[in-house]
C-alpha cells in the first residue's frame with residue numbers, strides 16, 4: 001500500500017509549506033517537492049487544498065449506558081461520522097458506573113470498539129469508585145496501554161466519586177504516570193438545586209442551567225486543581241464551559257499545578273437560549289456542564305486563541321428526540337448530551353479560523369497536536385512528519401455548506417447545530433496510509449481502527 005498526496009499546502013502546529021507527502025504501508029516515509037514515486041502508488045491531488053494531520057477528538061461517548069438509556073451511536077456509525085468530519089482518532093470515555101466492576105467494564109468497552117471502529121481510538125478509563133480491588137484493576141488497565149483516568153465530580157451515586165476517592169485515584173495516577181481527567185461540577189450542590197427547582201414547579205429544560213450554575217462548575221474545577229496540587233498528579237479538565245471555571249483553572253496553572261484545559265465545540269457556539277427553546281427543542285440542547293450565558297463565549301475563544309485552553313473536543317453524546325422526551329416531566333430526566341463528532345473540525349475551522357481569532361497553527365494544535373501530546377500519542381499522531389502514522393486530512397478551505405441532520409452520518413434524528421454555515425470541509429481522509437474518505441464520502445474499510453496503546457508519562 002503506497003499513497004502520494006501531491007501539491008497540497010501542509011499545515012502543522014508549527015509549520016506551513018507546499019510539498020508532496022508519500023506514505024508506504026501505514027507510515028509517512030518521504031516529504032518533499034515533486035516526489036517521484038512508484039507508479040502503483042495511489043495518488044490524491046491536493047492542489048488548492050490544505051493538508052492537516054488527522055484530527056483527534058479527546059472526548060467522545062460512543063457506547064454509553066446513562067440516565068436509563070444508551071447513547072445512540074455504535075463504533076460503526078460514530079467512527080464513520082468522525083472520519084467524514086476529519087477526525088482520525090478519538091478517545092472514548094470508558095464509563096462503567098459505581099455498581100459495576102472496572103475491569104469487566106474495560107473489557108466490555110473494548111469489545112464494543114474492536115473490529116467495529118473505522119478510525120483509531122483509545123480510552124480514558126473512568127474511576128467511578130475506589131474499593132479494595134480498584135488499584136489492582138487499574139494497574140492491569142494501565143499495563144494494557146490506557147494511561148489516562150477519568151473521574152466525575154458530578155452525577156452523584158452513578159459515576160460520581162467522593163473526595164476520598166479522587167485523592168486515592170490521583171495518588172495512584174501519580175505513581176503510575178497516568179493523567180487524571182475530570183468532569184468538574186459540585187454534585188451535592190447540583191442535587192440540592194435540582195430538588196429546589198422541581199419543588200417550585202420548574203420542570204422544563206430551561207431550568208437545567210440554573211440547576212448547575214457557573215459557580216458550581218468553578219467550585220468543582222478549583223477543588224480538582226487543589227487535589228492535583230496536593231497529590232502532585234497531572235490533570236485535565238474536560239468540557240470547561242464558563243469564565244469562572246476558566247479563572248479557577250488558570251489560577252491553578254499559574255500556581256504551577258500541572259493542569260490542562262479542554263473546552264468542547266457546543267460551548268463555543270451554542271448558548272443557554274438554545275436550551276430555553278420550547279419543549280423538545282430545548283431538551284435537544286441539554287448537556288452538562290450546561291450551555292451558558294453567551295458572554296462566556298468571548299472568554300473561551302480568547303483563552304483558546306492564546307493557548308490557555310489547550311484542546312477542543314466534542315463530548316459527543318447522541319440521544320435522539322424520543323430519548324430526550326424522557327425528560328418531558330422533569331428536566332432532571334433529560335438524557336444529557338449533544339452530538340458533534342462529525343462537525344467539530346468544520347465548525348472550529350469556520351468560526352475559529354475563517355470568522356474568528358485562531359490562526360491555522362493554533363487550530364491544528366487545539367484540534368489535534370495538543371491532545372496527542374497530552375495523552376501520549378505524539379509524534380505517532382498529531383503531526384505530519386517522516387515516521388508518523390499516515391493520518392491526514394485533505395481539506396477544501398473554500399467549500400461552503402450548511403449543517404443539517406438530513407445529511408449527517410451520526411446516528412441521530414437531529415443536529416444541535418442545524419442551519420449553521422460552514423466554510424470548509426475535508427475531501428480526503430487517510431488513516432495509517434489508507435484512504436477512508438474520498439470526495440467527502442466514506443469509501444474505506446469498516447472495523448479497521450486500532451486500539452492505540454500508550455506509555456505512561458511521568459509529567
Ligand code: URP
Pocket residue numbers: 061183286287288289315317336337338
Ligand atoms: O452532557 C454530557 N456531557 N453528557 C455526557 C456525559 C458527560 O458528562 O460527559
Ligand code: ZN
Pocket residue numbers: 183238239288289
Ligand atoms: Zn462530563
Ligand code: ZN
Pocket residue numbers: 059060061093315
Ligand atoms: Zn463527556
